[in-house]
Amino acid sequence: MSAEDEDDISVASSDEVDDEEKKDDAEEALVTDLSDSDVCTKYQEASRVVNLALSGLVSRCMPGARVGELCKFGHDVIDAACSKLYKGSSGAPGGGGSAGGGNSNKGGGGNKRIEKGVAFPVCVSVNDVICNRCPLASEETEPLKAGDIVKLDLGVHIDGYISVAAHTLIVPSSPDSTPTDIPDEVGNVAVAAYNAMLVAAASIKAGAKNVDVTKAVQRVASAYGVNPIASVRMHQMKRYVIDGVKEVALKDPTADDLEAGEEKVEECQFEQAEVYAVDVALSTGEGRPRPSGELRTTVYRRNVEAKYRLKVKASRALLGEVDRKFPALPFTLAHFEDERAARMGLTECVAHGLLSPYPVLHERVDARVAHFKCTVLLLPSGTTRVTGLELPTYFVTDKEADEETKALLAELEEVAAKKAKKKAAKKKKNSKK
Structure with missing residues (x-):
């Protein structure tokens, strides 16, 4: 090899280094938290798709429906909705397009490629099954029947910005009916889980600590006589990261929990512009999940x-x-x-x-489990909950929350009422134009 050839190689290598440095600088300059308005918009758009898919699944949870078919339906809804977002080169939402699958549903056209789609597979877990049930098409699954307790869980991302949600319902006897004769313990655990989610979401704010949220969840669970599911965690979410480093435990692990393999969560503090999955699963049983020996992990x-x-x-x-x-x-x-x-x-x-x-987890057969999850954005105006459906009205309980929880829930109801009133007034004003 001549000295001239060596010089050519040296120059090429230097150029490659410069390109890499420029790429690194560009990545460092990219803002991926809520301080960027475009990032906020992508979280909001992903949240709308989450709520759309969740609502569609609720309407499909009828006697005779099969878990695998429900999961596929949820994925189809997500793909179809995402295909209509961020189609153009400007990176703005809108338009139509074809849906991909999983995490690689890309926007078409223009110079900017926007990945979008499923961030966490649609899972439909029934009765004592807690979470992560997403059977293969080849698997035989029992059809739903009236009275089954169903937990729905899913996630969507737009350009890697993730929104998630989970919801619990009871299968009615027919599309036009409302579940009745619900056991007291089912009402207790469902109301407790939903209220614990609301309290946790409100407690995750800039300057607060994860240990305070854990105490709040334990306080709610105790008032309703139910137990948090050990190993369930709330997580910070970042771009393309669904299980971030910052975590919130639902309960402080006991000596038995630690012996069973549970890990103590490190104390951390929440900061503005962060995003969290507020994940609450409660049980009338011991709250110690175990992998299913019969249901395949998928x-x-x-x-x-x-x-x-x-x-x-x-x-x-x-x-x-x-x-x-x-x-x-x-x-x-x-x-x-x-x-x-x-x-x-x-x-x-x-x-x-x-x-x-993500193994399929279940409680003991006679335990009742409720699972609710929402996504919260820590904005300058405060913590905003962007996903999740309302608690079904047929879930009722004669148990009362503690005074601190009652006061916080009343405050949240007042804020929600004001927002609804303001939204209705705006809609009425626009309809007159």
């Missing part, structure tokens, strides 16, 4: 920090597809065209930590 997340040279061809194929379609956010095996091939590649990927499972 939800996984790529662990980008893990490195291993896979030996099995099916494993390499699976990981390659995951890296292309679901590089950061949770996915379900139901999103793969060839389920059998995907299952074949799982064992090695999970064994070496390349994929992290």
